[in-house]
Amino acid sequence: MSLNPNSSLNKIEQLFHNYEQNLNQYQFNRLQFKLSGYKEKKLINDKILIETNLNDGQYNQTAILTGKAADIIKKNIDELFINVNSMVIQLIKWKVAYMKNEQTYIIVIYEFQYITTLEGEQYECTQYKVDQHLPVQRKVKLLIQKNRPTVNTSNLQWQPNQSSVKKVKIENQSFSKDSLIIDDNLLNISILDTSACKKQQGQFKDYQQQHQIQQQQQEITKISSMYPSMKKWVLEGRVIFKSQQQDYRCKKSGTLKNYFRIIILDCEQEIITGLFYEACNKFFTLLQEGKVYIFKNGCIGQDKTNGTKKIIFNEYSIISESQNYVIPSSPQLNFSTLQEIETLQHNSIVDVVAVIQEIKQDSESYKSFIVLDHTTRLTIKLWGPQYGKVHLQKGEIIVFKGLKFYSTNFKSLNSDYQTMIIQNQELNEVKQLKTWLAGKNIDTIMKPNQDNQTIDLSQLNEFVIQLLNEGKTSLTSYKYVYGYIIEIQEYRNMYPSCPNIRCKSKMEEVPIRKTFRCKKCLVENDSPKFSFVLNVTIMDEFTNIKAVIFDEIAVKLLGLTADQLRSMNLEDQKNIYQSKAFQQKKMKLQILFKDYSGQIQPQYNVQEISDVDYKQLTLQAIETFDEIDNLLNLSLIL
Ligand SMILES: [Zn+2]
Numbered sequence: 001m002s003l004n005p006n007s008s009l010n011k012i013e014q015l016f017h018n019y020e021q022n023l024n025q026y027q028f029n030r031l032q033f034k035l036s037g038y039k040e041k042k043l044i045n046d047k048i049l050i051e052t053n054l055n056d057g058q059y060n061q062t063a064i065l066t067g068k069a070a071d072i073i074k075k076n077i078d079e080l081f082i083n084v085n086s087m088v089i090q091l092i093k094w095k096v097a098y099m100k101n102e103q104t105y106i107i108v109i110y111e112f113q114y115i116t117t118l119e120g121e122q123y124e125c126t127q128y129k130v131d132q133h134l135p136v137q138r139k140v141k142l143l144i145q146k147n148r149p150t151v152n153t154s155n156l157q158w159q160p161n162q163s164s165v166k167k168v169k170i171e172n173q174s175f176s177k178d179s180l181i182i183d184d185n186l187l188n189i190s191i192l193d194t195s196a197c198k199k200q201q202g203q204f205k206d207y208q209q210q211h212q213i214q215q216q217q218q219e220i221t222k223i224s225s226m227y228p229s230m231k232k233w234v235l236e237g238r239v240i241f242k243s244q245q246q247d248y249r250c251k252k253s254g255t256l257k258n259y260f261r262i263i264i265l266d267c268e269q270e271i272i273t274g275l276f277y278e279a280c281n282k283f284f285t286l287l288q289e290g291k292v293y294i295f296k297n298g299c300i301g302q303d304k305t306n307g308t309k310k311i312i313f314n315e316y317s318i319i320s321e322s323q324n325y326v327i328p329s330s331p332q333l334n335f336s337t338l339q340e341i342e343t344l345q346h347n348s349i350v351d352v353v354a355v356i357q358e359i360k361q362d363s364e365s366y367k368s369f370i371v372l373d374h375t376t377r378l379t380i381k382l383w384g385p386q387y388g389k390v391h392l393q394k395g396e397i398i399v400f401k402g403l404k405f406y407s408t409n410f411k412s413l414n415s416d417y418q419t420m421i422i423q424n425q426e427l428n429e430v431k432q433l434k435t436w437l438a439g440k441n442i443d444t445i446m447k448p449n450q451d452n453q454t455i456d457l458s459q460l461n462e463f464v465i466q467l468l469n470e471g472k473t474s475l476t477s478y479k480y481v482y483g484y485i486i487e488i489q490e491y492r493n494m495y496p497s498c499p500n501i502r503c504k505s506k507m508e509e510v511p512i513r514k515t516f517r518c519k520k521c522l523v524e525n526d527s528p529k530f531s532f533v534l535n536v537t538i539m540d541e542f543t544n545i546k547a548v549i550f551d552e553i554a555v556k557l558l559g560l561t562a563d564q565l566r567s568m569n570l571e572d573q574k575n576i577y578q579s580k581a582f583q584q585k586k587m588k589l590q591i592l593f594k595d596y597s598g599q600i601q602p603q604y605n606v607q608e609i610s611d612v613d614y615k616q617l618t619l620q621a622i623e624t625f626d627e628i629d630n631l632l633n634l635s636l637i638l
Contacts, residue, residue, distance in 0.1 A: 022095070028093055029091075033055055033089060035052045048070050050069075092110075219234065222266060222267070228301055234294060239288065245258045266327065271402075282315065336351070338372065338373050338377065355371060355442065357377065365388065366381070367392060381415065397434060402419045404416040457539075461543065484540070529562070547604035586612055
């Protein structure tokens, strides 16, 4: 086990502090861990031992629960159906023991303070107050909101019973950061690949097979009737898609872990996505595309905006092959035309048949391309390395099930966890599109009339690089672009300007005389007008640039003068800046080259700015997208 020296949260290391002296001695320092894994061993006189792993957010350590600690865990599992892997406990009484046969150290836990379960969409956190002297556990509930910002400490108090006020401050930084926020990743912490875990996985099988017999009799649940956090369900379905193992980066620990996903089709031709994080290794080889299985145990989630459902499977999930061949093998396809899609709500899930017109980006982890059908053009974006091997070709007709429509500034269709590429060129819709395309030039269909002056920002970059390569850096050029001013720097963007209209240079303060002075014109003025010099970021569909907007244009953009803005309070100033962001503008850029300490770099000055003629734009069918939104979404999927 290698320990990361930079990590502040090495709780497992703390367990072994002075372990040579403390071996087999009771210890009472309170440390919190997430449990992962469960293996029950019966002793004589009906006592049990439970083997599990303590996880500190980064590392695993094998531990044995015994006595009351074991009884309480078992009770929670058998009677309350709480998944061990969702429990967080705080050790009270424990020791380090050496197992001679295994030549390994383990932690033996006799008492712990409470169990917190991390389950469900809201990450419901239930604290079971475990009082060793009381026969009944008291249960207090609280909700942990996902990604809640700073939490006032007063919120940490228990509402229902003030006498048992206890802070659930989970000490481990990986579990919480100065608040009750429990890191999303805790839910997805994979069992680390230690030998102890591998052994445990084998042992799990015995445990699960016992349970399997009991559950065989259960009724089959339909996907259409599954709902978030549904406790007991049995799903029978065909795996119609299985991804490769993919990396995902744990947000907190920063470590790379594997996951994979499947798409399950049931007898009603409904689909649900299955995700395997902690149970990745366990089920990856077992599951085969095309086969029918019975699935049990797993956390069901649903996207409220579009109704898509998913199951996050875990170590406790039970999956067995089924001989029910009646289950269909291809999902229903409900195609919409691209024009119909444009009118849908943000996040809608759609099936699409379209032809690739232009490939914008084609890398291992991200592909974006423009497609069209007989109605209009739209951008498709495929996110993540799972599409790395997808070969895109201009003119190819491509069939997608389950793309997600983004109706943000830049409309686009995006891959999501339920997305599938359907390999079926025999579909009627494909044939119809083929017929429509016959004799047309794919390069020109519905493309905007490109006047030479208007270019997009990536073309601008190419243009600038060309000038640099050709050494034409003394030239001043002009280009028109469409773009969104996504950011206006909110500081150092106004200066006292020389009253001489032909000068307008920055005046310097002369504190002695309480006045300002222009070095060029030698003019002094004790209350000069202020001018804008705005540093902005301009974005279009595929890239962004930094540009400068001088006074005259800035006044036009912001709708007031620098002096007017200066008279406002900071809050109002901020609002003005923000209200101007994310409006699409047509801009004329002046392109100059400047020497920044030996490096020649372009500077873009915005010389004209005008509202976009949306009527014309619609005609030109500009494809648009919101990268920030997409990236956020991607991090949620993973
Ligand atoms: Zn001047």
